[in-house]
Each structure stands twice: as structure tokens, then as C-alpha cells.
Amino acid sequence: MEAEPAASGAAESPDPRVEARADMHLMRSLLVGIFILMAIYALSFARAFFMPVILAFLLALTLTPIVRFLRKHGMPDVISATLLVMLSVSILAVAGYLLSGPVIDLINNTSVIGQQLTERLAQLRRPFERIMEISRQIEGLTQTSQGPGVQRVAMAQSGLLPQAASNLLSAGTSLIIVFVLSLFLLASGTMFYEKIVESFPSLSEKKRALRVVYDVEREISHYLLTVAVINTCLGVVIGLGLWALGMPNPQVWGAAAALLNFLPYIGALITITLVTIIALISFDSISYALLAPAFVLLCDTVEGQFVTPTVVGRRLEINAVAILIAIAFWSWLWGFVGALMAVPLLVVIKVFCDHFGGLSHVGNFLAAQHAAVEEELIEEMDSAAAQTGARRLRRPD
Template sequence: MKAEPAALAAGVAESTDSRVEAHNDTHLMRSLLVGIFILMAIYALYFAKAFFMPVILAFLLALTLTPIVRFLRKHGMPDVISATLLVVLSVSVLAVAGYLLSGPVIDLINNTSSIGQQLTERLAQLRRPFERIVEISRQIEGLTEPSQEPGVQRVAIAQSMAQSGLLSQAASNLLSAGTSVLIVFVLSLFLLASGTMFYEKIVQSFPSLSEKKRALRVVYDVEREISHYLLTVAVINTCLGVVIGLGLWALGVPNPQVWGAAAALLNFLPYIGAAITITLVAIMALISFDSISYALLAPAFVILCDTVEGQFVTPTVVGRRLEINAVAILIAIAFWSWLWGFVGALLAVPLLVVIKVFCDHFDGLSHVGNFLAAQHTVIEDEEISDTEKAAGA
């Protein structure tokens, strides 16, 4: 009789061990499936970027313009009309900006060699310790300079063929870029004009009324926060570009509209974009002004504008809850720039904000949103919880 409880306990222990082992196996299998899915998604995004890039750009553009469409809907304007007007206005602004900036940008590209030579001359006094190295490199260049032999004609022909190949590649890239831009604006038009169709489809996908309400609440919250963030950041960056352009125009920097547009566009790349803008403005100021002290006013003005925008304007208008920590931003920029080049780098932070907002609305993904959040946000949340505990005590 005493052996029965022992056998029963052994059976219970064996059953528990088997359940734990089965649970571990299930968890491992689930982790492997998630890892395989992520690798396949990265593979698809990399090799099918011609499809995914304009689609994602269209969705982000539609989210950016959604608050305006919603505002006009409340005032009696149909979604189709407001969406058409907004897309046509966006295309017009892009076309006008491209036309106005094309001339100065082409001139800068054509004068790249002369700009580099002028910059080298301006910085000659700062590279005195390296004069010996420069002299050695010049001697090596003189030794390796090709002589005028019959082979020179063959090299010239090869360069001509290479240039023709580059022209054909540039034409192909231009055609592909034009197709992608057309897809972006047409798809964003249909997304904006569809109104609440997607919300109705989401509601119809759930059986119970409570699940329908919860899904609709989550979708509305995510859409509202992301659209507010994208539209606000776009307006802030535009204002920043206008201020920098006007300031550089007042200082006498050549082509201030180009640097204002570059500042607005590159400001979608936190930290890196501002550094690139400051460097470009500093180079142009150094080769444009005789006084180095006066030339430094231009990059100093850009630094001041970027500091005010990054430390005061954006946190106040957007809110600190949607701020992302610097490590996650740099990793995202590196990843998306490797995946999709410069366009991917511009999309890195908006996509990161989309992921964070989505994760914040689901308990199972809250740890991912917490990891992406800025450090001060976590500290503020802990202080709030400690205050609530003290108040409850």
C-alpha cells in the first residue's frame, strides 16, 4: 500500500517533466519559425525592393496626409475630392521644387572637381604637418603618370564606352525612379480615397463584438499616432529647411535654397543628417568667403537651428513618448541603408516609429516597444509608477 503513493508521485513527476519538455520544444520550434520568417522577410525586401519600396512609401505618404483628409471630411468634403487635391498638390510641389533645384544641383555636380581644388587651397594652412606626405604622393603620381603612347587611344576609347554605359544606366535608373514615383502617388491616392473601407474589413474579420471594438480601437490609435507624427515631423523639417535657407541667404552663402532643401530632407536622418548638412554648408562657406572666421558663421548657424529643433521644437510638438533611443536609430539607419540605399535610410526612423507604436498597443510586444523607447521615457514611466504607489500608500 505504501508503494502506491510513491508510484503515483513518480508518475506525476514524470508527467510534469514531459509537459515541461514539450513546452520547451514548442517554444524552441516557435522561435525557429519566427527566425526563419524574419530572414525570409529580409530576403524578400532586399530582392523585391522595386515592389516594396514604392508601396511602403505610398502607405507612409497616405498616413502623413490622413489627418488633413479627416479634417476636410468633418467639414463636408468627400474623401475622393480631398485625396485627389492633396495628391495633385504634393506632385505639384515636388515638381516645382525639382525644377527650381535642378539647375543649382547640376552646377554643383559639374563643379565638384573645382570645389575640391578650392577647398584644398583653403585648407592648405591647416595641413602643414602633412606637407611631406603630400609631396611624396605627388612624386608617386608623377612616376605613375602614363606617357603619350599608342595605348592612350585605346584607353580613350574604353573611357568613351564606359561613359556611354553610364549614360544608359542613368537613363534606366531615371525610368525606374519615375515608375516608382508614379506608383507611390497613385497608390496613396487610392488609399486616401478609400476612406473607412479598411477599418470595415478589419471589423468584419473578428467574430465577437468585444474583439471588433478592441481591434478597431487599436487600429485607430495606431493610425492616429503615426499620422500625427509623420505629418508633424514633415512640417517641422520643412520649416527647418526654410529657416536655414533664409539664414544662409542672409549670410551670402551661394545656392541657399539647395542647402535649405538638403537640411529639410536630411533631417529625417537624426544625428547623421544634421552632420552631413553642417559639413556641406561648412565646405561651401570656406570656399565662398575670404575670412575663415566669417565662413564659420554659416555652419554655426546650422548647428544652432538643428539644436533648437532637436532639443526643444520636436520634443515639445511631437511628444517625448514617441522618441526612439539613439542606438536603435543608428542600427535602423544602417540596416535600411544597406537594404534600400539612401531612400531606405530616409525611411528608417518613420518605420521605426511605426513599429514602436504598434508594439506599444500589444502586451506581448510591449518589451520591444520598451527597448526602442528613449531612456528618459522609461525613467519618467518609473517615476510615475513610484508616485502612484506612494499616493496609494
């Protein structure tokens, strides 16, 4: 009888090896968390360095299929890379020159546009006039309660011209870094693949590493180039359609639609909102003015639901929650440029995760839930529930 308590006490004593593994797992998780926080801080602190470098890698990946195609037809990588980078610089310069005038006019006329929009929507403001009157009365009472001794201090903004010049110089330097680094990356050819092969000792590891690198590079470059072409075509179609409807500065809205389409959901909403505002103040009839945003909405719907899934494929689709989180994170970190790079970077991360077994669960989390997979999961859940119910019915009371 006395042996039983001793046996139970021995059974309850913890295994040192289990505790050591748990401590190691906890330590590893803490180190990963610290590394992620340090990486985020580094990306924020050194944004002037990381932003152009990542943009250069994305541009090089976008143009890699063209360089590879020209290489197969006998053109050296240095010549094709130089021509492509020069063509990219020329397109950017011409587009900036053609769009600078209308964009500057829109920025200078923002107050006039706001006044015209207010007058245009005056009939819709009547239900809110009482609320605005109450708000003004409350503001007047608040100012009265502050007393005559309280003064509002307005700080005049000085040094706007030097600040604008500094920002312009910084943007120009970043663009030079992007194009020069992209040129060297494209002209390097197979140098990086040779370095990767030399890093592994055995032949099987060399083949596996080379296969993974080729697959990742091919999928990412194909995706980026395809999406860039689709967005360009979308901008051209929207610009021509708005020109046919009589919208002012249709080239600006076509370029905005092409650029903002790199922001899924949010970019289309911004484009539709801007086109709606300009259409309401440009046309006399409200019903006719709504044709412009309706056309933009139709184009974005066709592109997002039919064209891109058909051309790019379903395998690289990302779920909407991950996309919105990525856009919010990168816009907080690097502003508008970071928001534009959010989805391409998310696709890069997903492709890498899909090719490495230890990170496959991350790639699975980022993937979109397709209708067929969802129906299959529902059928499996219904089958499991039916089997559970049958077992309960067969169970004796």
C-alpha cells in the first residue's frame, strides 16, 4: 500500500528533456520576435537605403523575362539590360512631362474644385444643415468658455521651398539608384546562379538549390511583368473611355488608374472617387456625370474578376485580409511608395514560402480561398458531422 504514493509521485515528476525542449522553443520564439522587431526598425530607420534597393530588385524581376527572351535570340545581357533600362527611363520621363501640367493645375485648383463640388451637391446638404448649425453653436460656446485671455497661436510654415527642393533631390537620387542597380542586376546574367551553385558541396544540393531559385525567379518575374502589362492596358482603356465621355484630362485618370491598380480594392476605390468628383463638377447632368465612375467600376471589375485571374492564374492569388494588412503595414512604414510595393512583396514572400517546406504553412495562410476548395471543405465537414451523428445514434443508452 505504501508503494502506490511513491509510484504516483514518480510519475508526476517532470521530464528534464521535455522542459529543456520547451525552454529552447520559447527561446527560439523570443529570438524570432526580437529579430522581426529589429528588422522593422531597420526598414523604417534606413528607408532611404532599403526603398530604392527593393524597388530596383522588383524592376529587375519585372524585366527579367524580356532579357531572357532576348538572350535566347542572341542578344547579350548587357545590351538588352541597357536598352530596357533606357526605355524605362524614357517612358517615365515622357509620362512625367505630359502629366505634370494637368496634375499641377488640379493641385492649384483644389479649392475651386471643392467649392464647385459643394455647390453641385447643395441639394444633398439640406438634411445636414441643422446638424452643422448645432455644431457651429457648440463651437461658439467653446470659444466663449475659453475666455478672453486664451489666444490661439498660429505657427507660420517657413522654409517650404528648401524642403520641397530637398524632397525633389532625394526622389531624384532614389530614382538614379533604382535604375542603375536594376541595370547591373539585369546585366549580371547568370552570375548569381553560379554563386549559389558554388555555395553547396554536393551535386544533389546544387541541383535542388538551382531548381528552387529558377522556379522562384521565373514565377515572380512572370507575375510582375504580367500585372504591369495588365495595369497599363487598364489605364489605356480607362483613359480612352473617359476621353470618349468628354472627361477633362483623361490621360491623368488613365495613368492614375494604372498606378493605383497596384493597390487592390483601395486603388480602384480611390480612382472611382476622384473620377466621380471631377465628373460632377464637369457635367451639367448628374446622371451623365455618373457614367464616368460607372465605366471605371466596370473596367476594374472585369480586370479584377476575369482578366487577371485568367492570365496570371489562381495559384498566386492572395487572400484579401493579407493584402489589406500588407498595404496598411507598408504604407505606415514607407508611405505611398510602400503601399504600391505591398502586393508584389507579398507575392514574393508567398512564392518563397511555397518552395520551402518549413514555410509552407505561411504560404498556405496567404493563399486565397477558392470556391472549389471551400465547397470541398464544406462537404468534408458535412460528412464528418453526419458520421458523428450516426455514431451517436448507434451508441447504446
